[in-house]
Amino acid sequence: MSADLSPIDKAKFAAARRATDYVEDGMRVGLGTGSTAAWLVKCLGEMVREDGLRLTGVPTSSRTAALAREVGIKVVSLDEARWLDLTIDGADEYDSNLNLIKGGGGALLQEKIVATASDQMVVIADISKQVDTLGAFPLPVEVIPFGWQTTKVLIEETLIGLDVLGRDTSLRLNGERPYVTDEGNYILDLHLNRIGNARQLSLVLNQIPGVVENGLFIDVCDAVVIGYGDGRVEVRDINEGTVEESRIDFLETENLFTDLAD
Numbered sequence: 001m002s003a004d005l006s007p008i009d010k011a012k013f014a015a016a017r018r019a020t021d022y023v024e025d026g027m028r029v030g031l032g033t034g035s036t037a038a039w040l041v042k043c044l045g046e047m048v049r050e051d052g053l054r055l056t057g058v059p060t061s062s063r064t065a066a067l068a069r070e071v072g073i074k075v076v077s078l079d080e081a082r083w084l085d086l087t088i089d090g091a092d093e094y095d096s097n098l099n100l101i102k103g104g105g106g107a108l109l110q111e112k113i114v115a116t117a118s119d120q121m122v123v124i125a126d127i128s129k130q131v132d133t134l135g136a137f138p139l140p141v142e143v144i145p146f147g148w149q150t151t152k153v154l155i156e157e158t159l160i161g162l163d164v165l166g167r168d169t170s171l172r173l174n175g176e177r178p179y180v181t182d183e184g185n186y187i188l189d190l191h192l193n194r195i196g197n198a199r200q201l202s203l204v205l206n207q208i209p210g211v212v213e214n215g216l217f218i219d220v221c222d223a224v225v226i227g228y229g230d231g232r233v234e235v236r237d238i239n240e241g242t243v244e245e246s247r248i249d250f251l252e253t254e255n256l257f258t259d260l261a262d
């Protein structure tokens with residue numbers, strides 16, 4: 001095991017590696033965005049190249065599309081695939097009902113469309129993403145650039161009547177300019193600290209003109225695969241009500257792990 005890799009990286013790798021067990025030959029799979037999802041894409045690429053796995057990937061961002069192509073995964077658009085067997089993606093937070101905050105990487109819109117168009121959604125994460133109540137991570141909201149400052153005020157006014165602890169909102173920046181999503185939109189990050197009723201908040205936000213989508217994923221995720229830095233992995237399946245524990249042997253995967261780390 002490479003000494004250079006942090007326990008967090010090892011945890012992310014362990015989760016991603018275990019999640020490849022969900023992928024069967026011939027599947028159409030939604031490929032998430034972010035550092036944990038990048039491990040998954042690399043692992044799947046290795047399975048395609050070395051084991052002949054037949055896989056059609058639908059990426060959730062231009063970044064993931066580029067990585068998937070680079071590692072040898074056949075990439076198609078969602079419209080070409082139409083419906084997916086499975087999506088595997090990271091998350092910024094998950095709670096005990098497997099409701100999520102996503103969008104830290106700015107890809108929440110495509111991520112939500114792809115996950116919703118899948119028979120099954122599996123989240124891969126390290127334990128730091130687990131929360132009792134969603135909201136410590138700023139909630140990303142994708143908004144149309146036209147009139148975004150008005151949309152921001154409307155969101156702030158709407159938050160006054162809702163069960164949240166904080167109400168600050170900020171425009172996500174890329175240097176000194178607004179961060180622009182793959183769809184050409186902006187992102188407002190809502191610093192709510194605690195979201196009392198995530199379902200209500202999600203519905204209310206999406207009714208505001210100018211809001212395209214928010215980063216709350218309610219009743220979308222079927223299972224979470226939680227990796228730990230020592231190779232332990234826990235799989236919690238919300239439909240089956242099961243918790244399974246296993247272990248990724250870093251010694252056995254050492255070559256793969258170090259190759260993929262490059």
Ligand SMILES: O=C(CO)[C@H](O)[C@H](O)COP(=O)(O)O
Pocket residue numbers: 032033034035036037089090091092101102103104105106107108111
């Ligand atoms: O929602 C996302 C991107 O929009 C990511 O899945 C989320 O931010 C987690 O990223 P990471 O695996 O790098 O912690």
